[in-house]
Amino acid sequence: MTAEEPAGTAGPEFAGPAAGMPATPGRASGMPGGAASLPGQPPAAATGVSATGVAPGGRTALEAEPRPAGVWILSAAAVRRGDRLAAEAGLGGPVLMETAGRTAATLLWKVAGPFSPREPVVVLAGGGNNGGDGMVLARWVARWAGPAAVKVFLLAEPARLRGEAAVQWSLLARSGVPAIALAGEPAPGARQEARQNPGAEGGVVPAADAFFYHLEAAVARARVVVDALLGVGVRGALRPLAARALQVVGAAGVPVFALDLPSGLDADTGEAAPVVPRATWTVTFAAAKWGLLLGQGPERAGQVFVADIGWPQETGTGAGGTGSETEAGAPGGGSEGFPSARVLEAASVAALLPHRPWDAHKGWAGHVVVAGGRPGQVGAAVLAGTAALQAGAGTVTLAVPAPVRAEAAVHRPEIMTWALPATTGGEWDAAAATALAQREGERRGRVVRVIGPGLGQSPGAAACLAGWLGLDGPPATRGPEDPGPGAGSPAGVPAFPPTVLDADGLNLAARLGIDRLRERPGSFPLVLTPHPGEAARLLGWTTAQVQARRPLAALELARRSGAVAVLKGAGTLVAGPAGDLYACTRGHPGMASAGMGDALAGIVGAMLAQGLEPLAAALAAVFLHALAGELAAPAAGVPVQATEVIARLPAALQRVRRGLPRSAEALGVPGVAWLRPPLAG
Numbered sequence: 265m266t267a268e269e270p271a272g273t274a275g276p277e278f279a280g281p282a283a284g285m286p287a288t289p290g291r292a293s294g295m296p297g298g299a300a301s302l303p304g305q306p307p308a309a310a311t312g313v314s315a316t317g318v319a320p321g322g323r324t325a326l327e328a329e330p331r332p333a334g335v336w337i338l339s340a341a342a343v344r345r346g347d348r349l350a351a352e353a354g355l356g357g358p359v360l361m362e363t364a365g366r367t368a369a370t371l372l373w374k375v376a377g378p379f380s381p382r383e384p385v386v387v388l389a390g391g392g393n394n395g396g397d398g399m400v401l402a403r404w405v406a407r408w409a410g411p412a413a414v415k416v417f418l419l420a421e422p423a424r425l426r427g428e429a430a431v432q433w434s435l436l437a438r439s440g441v442p443a444i445a446l447a448g449e450p451a452p453g454a455r456q457e458a459r460q461n462p463g464a465e466g467g468v469v470p471a472a473d474a475f476f477y478h479l480e481a482a483v484a485r486a487r488v489v490v491d492a493l494l495g496v497g498v499r500g501a502l503r504p505l506a507a508r509a510l511q512v513v514g515a516a517g518v519p520v521f522a523l524d525l526p527s528g529l530d531a532d533t534g535e536a537a538p539v540v541p542r543a544t545w546t547v548t549f550a551a552a553k554w555g556l557l558l559g560q561g562p563e564r565a566g567q568v569f570v571a572d573i574g575w576p577q578e579t580g581t582g583a584g585g586t587g588s589e590t591e592a593g594a595p596g597g598g599s600e601g602f603p604s605a606r607v608l609e610a611a612s613v614a615a616l617l618p619h620r621p622w623d624a625h626k627g628w629a630g631h632v633v634v635a636g637g638r639p640g641q642v643g644a645a646v647l648a649g650t651a652a653l654q655a656g657a658g659t660v661t662l663a664v665p666a667p668v669r670a671e672a673a674v675h676r677p678e679i680m681t682w683a684l685p686a687t688t689g690g691e692w693d694a695a696a697a698t699a700l701a702q703r704e705g706e707r708r709g710r711v712v713r714v715i716g717p718g719l720g721q722s723p724g725a726a727a728c729l730a731g732w733l734g735l736d737g738p739p740a741t742r743g744p745e746d747p748g749p750g751a752g753s754p755a756g757v758p759a760f761p762p763t764v765l766d767a768d769g770l771n772l773a774a775r776l777g778i779d780r781l782r783e784r785p786g787s788f789p790l791v792l793t794p795h796p797g798e799a800a801r802l803l804g805w806t807t808a809q810v811q812a813r814r815p816l817a818a819l820e821l822a823r824r825s826g827a828v829a830v831l832k833g834a835g836t837l838v839a840g841p842a843g844d845l846y847a848c849t850r851g852h853p854g855m856a857s858a859g860m861g862d863a864l865a866g867i868v869g870a871m872l873a874q875g876l877e878p879l880a881a882a883l884a885a886v887f888l889h890a891l892a893g894e895l896a897a898p899a900a901g902v903p904v905q906a907t908e909v910i911a912r913l914p915a916a917l918q919r920v921r922r923g924l925p926r927s928a929e930a931l932g933v934p935g936v937a938w939l940r941p942p943l944a945g
């Protein structure tokens with residue numbers, strides 16, 4: 265169901281994901297499962313529901329949609345908290361484990377089945393709950409294909425199993441599934457091999473050697489290996505036996521289906537030892553984990569599915585927390601504090617997009633002014649302006665130093681140019697700050713500034729930036745709500761229109777000090793779009809610290825600036841100053857090329873110009889940009905140029921409005937969503 269379809273189609277028995285539940289304390293973004301929690305709801309006409317936007321039964325249109333809960337990204341600590349809350353609500357570990365294991369079995373069957381005794385599934389299980397999930401999966405595969413179609417290797421002594429893993433082990437024994445445990449009797453073959461090995465101790469075969477002998481043989485003829493050794497409970501470096509088992513799996517070159525995470529992958533940071541499997545698929549339970557998106561996670565996890573295992577609503581965002589319980593922002597702080605985020609999805613973005621009325625005129629869609637460009641860097645401003653145009657801005661003007669105006673003007677006849685005061689070398693002159701405001705004041709309608717692409721970092725550019733931000737006075741001479749002396753404006757036009765800061769606009773803002781952005785007059789809407797290096801300069805961290813703690817970095821940028829922060833890079837994050845955090849899992853590595861950031865800044869500008877609030881504008885822009893990048897590429901990772909991405913923006917808008925598959929419904933497994941959907945195109 266797309267946002268355009270009437271919400272009234274929801275069956276009367278459907279209670280809606282968040283219906284009847286109290287709002288999660290301390291969070292403006294509400295509960296998982298309802299796009300209603302996204303900022304800036306569209307006008308009722310955009311959703312095709314009643315004029316009040318409320319569906320029959322008093323629920324909002326989006327709450328009434330019968331669709332699976334949205335995907336959250338949580339830290340390992342938050343997952344443990346969620347499991348605990350679920351248990352307290354009455355959904356205990358055995359139930360969740362059964363759901364997890366059975367869902368995984370269904371998914372495994374879809375992606376790698378069918379299975380038979382000739383092409384069996386080998387399950388490598390650990391002694392914790394991740395191993396328990398694997399044993400549940402094995403039991404279900406055995407019911408569907410016979411016990412001989414699956415073989416379990418438990419890297420633990422059965423006598424020492426506790427809790428659910430112990431229960432699963434005994435259920436497995438009753439189901440007739442062949443299983444070998446670490447402390448099992450050594451096999452004759454292993455004994456013989458050990459005798460031939462002078463290194464073996466007097467022909468006595470340690471149980472581990474027998475275990476690995478059989479594991480190696482089974483993995484060699486398996487159709488798929490299920491990695492159920494370790495999940496979020498891994499502590500410290502991999503122990504030798506676990507590392508050895510994973511080595512065996514990796515050496516066989518057989519496809520790996522990982523449960524929850526590839527074993528040994530840090531669930532928070534995505535750090536991985538060399539033996540951590542390179543899974544073909546990973547099914548992660550209840551919510552995605554940060555480690556699947558950060559560091560080596562994407563490389564090791566392969567295609568990631570997120571399986572809804574029925575965490576009750578009580579878990580809500582409370583399952584993840586907001587990061588407030590830890591010292592957010594301390595680069596040296598532990599990763600335990602990674603806050604929860606929501607995955608940005610097409611249906612939610614569609615609800616944010618501006619709805620253009622039939623009688624719209626160009627003024628309705630606003631005026632994007634790109635302040636940037638300098639000798640040798642005019643293209644950056646042109647790309648931002650072109651992207652703004654393609655993303656629906658009514659009017660676009662490139663405000664550039666006078667000497668490069670002609671160069672800026674030749675690219676798109678639809679785009680206007682303003683020649684602003686410049687030095688003799690063609691750099692920005694400080695007088696351009698007021699000149700720009702004056703030119704804007706001569707026009708009517710909503711103005712949005714995109715400051716930075718190709719701006720350079722000359723003294724004149726620095727002076728202009730301070731003026732454009734209203735920060736050309738001494739620091740902290742006025743409160744954030746006080747318009748201050750810099751707020752003088754031509755009649756009828758606010759001096760400080762909604763602004764996007766990108767590229768050198770950010771580098772110059774870093775020199776001013778990120779905290780000073782909070783002092784901007786009237787707290788005018790502001791969106792920052794740094795790449796990790798720019799984010800590092802703004803925060804005073806290293807780029808490596810930013811990358812190692814991307815969720816914290818994004819939130820810290822937003823908190824300190826009082827602006828919406830878009831932290832670019834693989835898995836772009838969008839943070840709001842109130843602590844909202846979203847991740848975009850679309851796009852692909854082929855988009856890592858020059859001009860891509862300029863294009864994004866322009867799209868954010870276009871969304872602001874069409875009336876979106878800053879957080880909504882950033883979310884919509886990030887998603888559209890990533891989707892256009894997918895549409896421009898024949899396959900993930902194929903290099904694409906910024907101009908090609910910009911050209912696909914109208915198509916991306918159309919695709920979002922029409923709706924993209926968000927769950928792996930194509931596989932016929934309800935409640936299972938892609939973390940990174942296959943490339944649109």
Ligand SMILES: NC(=O)C1=CN([C@@H]2O[C@H](COP(=O)(O)OP(=O)(O)OC[C@H]3O[C@@H](n4cnc5c(N)ncnc54)[C@H](O)[C@@H]3O)[C@@H](O)[C@H]2O)[C@@H](O)CC1
Pocket residue numbers: 347356357360361362364390391392393394395396397493494495496497498499500501502503506523524525549573
């Ligand atoms: N608790 C719940 O309600 C649910 C848990 N689920 C599963 O449970 C997993 C978490 O279970 P656990 O907390 O039992 O933890 P894990 O099963 O992830 O890991 C614990 C096991 O790993 C071993 N281990 C820890 N550090 C190690 C290291 N460095 N090297 C080698 N072995 C190491 C421990 O001795 C123990 O056997 C999740 O990842 C998920 O797969 C699912 O069943 C869904 C529900």
Ligand SMILES: [K+]
Pocket residue numbers: 394491492493494495522523524525526527
């Ligand atoms: K695993």
